[in-house]
Amino acid sequence: MSAPLRAEAYLAPETLAQLAPFELRARMLVDGLGSGMHASPRQGQAVEFAEHRPYTPGESLRHLDWKVFGRSDKLYLKRYEQETNLDVVILVDASSSMRFGTLGSKAGWGGTDAGRTSLQWTKFDCAAAISVALAHLCLEQRDRVGMTVYADDVRATVRRSGAKGQWRSLVQSLATVKIGGVAQPARAIDQVLATLSARSLIFILSDFQHPMESLREALAKARFRGHDVVLARILDRQEIRFPLEGFRRFEDMEGQPPIEADAEVIRAAYLQELKHFDAELERLARSFNDDVLRLDSHDSVGPPLAALLSRREAAWRARRRG
């Protein structure tokens, strides 16, 4: 018996409305299998004119622009740009820390393993909402989208496809995957990279509550193979603001020894460490020309996603003009 597809509830109409004006643009040239809206490295065979180039003796006269020759007596070749589709891969962290959430879940919301057991809107629920929104956007623009859910190993994989039923497959996978364990992003990224033959856009949705070193190596590999990566860091509001008070025993959800501390005493130091960690993640992403998206799981996913898409689209237009 299949699990109920309640994760459909993650794709709120207002999120769709917020994302509607934007298109998900790849930063690099994409060598896709089908036709689409992304720039391809292949030129000369498509119908979209790109530019003129001076003729070099010995080249084929097939693409010579005779009209320009008639007007100016100079030889120019016409170049064409091919547009193709993009492969988008969404990596979703399903480690124990993603079970955390402090926003009470409302009726009709969510339906993931984390949300069902805690009755809270967890970070994994937020990641699921982003995933389905991105998938919807990609499928709308005829891109292929796939997904890998990971923790200490790969928990679930949905192969890349642009088929109509792909979105429901993603939703089904998110609704049924078991959440737990310690995140090993490097291993998951390695496994995903091994399956990618063309340049792709990779979204990594996680709280990144692990040392940066392992991630650095994985991102370096992705960059070396020409993939475009977006790191989406999802934190609960309580993690971001740390509004706790009193003497507390913090039980680590990923099995580390607990810590006892006065919340007021460590608040400033914790927020400083969080800021420092965020800056380090940002620096790491920038060093590979990757994007970073920060999300508060209590907020709607629409506005930050729209901001990301807008930023990428602006960069894409600037590249075209330049």
Add this chain to the structure above:
Amino acid sequence: MNFLHPGLAVAALCAAALPIVLHLLLRRPRVTPWPSTMLLRLAMEKVRRRRRLERWLLLTLRALGIGLIGTAMAGPLASGWSGSRVTRDQWIVIDDGATSAERLVDGSTMLDHLKQQALQAIDALREADRVALVTTAQPATVLMQPTGDLAHARTMVLQLGTHAVRGDLRGALEQCLPAASDAITERRDVLVLSGWRRGSVDPDQPVPGAWLDRARNVTWRSARPLDAAPGNRFIRDVRVGRSTSEVQGNRDVPLASGSGAHGHHTRIRWRGGSQRRR
């Protein structure tokens, strides 16, 4: 350190322990699930040393605060560690009764010797100390209540003369002991200067144990015996024994004991009218 209300001082010490007990026993943490303690651990490393120091400092200050309030309420009388600032009342009882004072020793009267010793005692006082004078010639009189005017005290001593009456040492002590024991100065000394003649002490009237007991915190001293007066007895470093409070009625009261100038032990018993040497 002495207190007007020692019970309160003990209570203050107990109360000072209260914050420590609360700190150690009632500090129960609330369990809070947290996604990852990685950043918390880093934050803890930063604040741990500073926080530990602050916490113990705060605890010490709380305990000290309570202790100090309690100690202040208990009425401290002396600070044993600040010797240079010790103030004291020096009561000088001079036996100017005819039986003792008119005895000739080395060509001058016993009273002259006693006055010299009184002047030496006054000269030994410090600036913040006070002196009081009591004479024993019947009726025993407080010539001068405790005063810091040492020059005036010297004048008063020099003006003393012999009276043709017997001395009433008991009466003189009765005059000065209550006042001396009630004083709030850190030290209270009573210096008894007498020839210790039979007529100085009324053998039929024992020293009441009750006020001897009350004067526990008073140090009694007596004049050094004169070498030329072997019949003298003296009292030095007098400390009233615990048993004095139980001594009543016709029983002997061990007034004092000490070592004499020649190394022999002296005990003076008031009751029975004799001063025995052992």
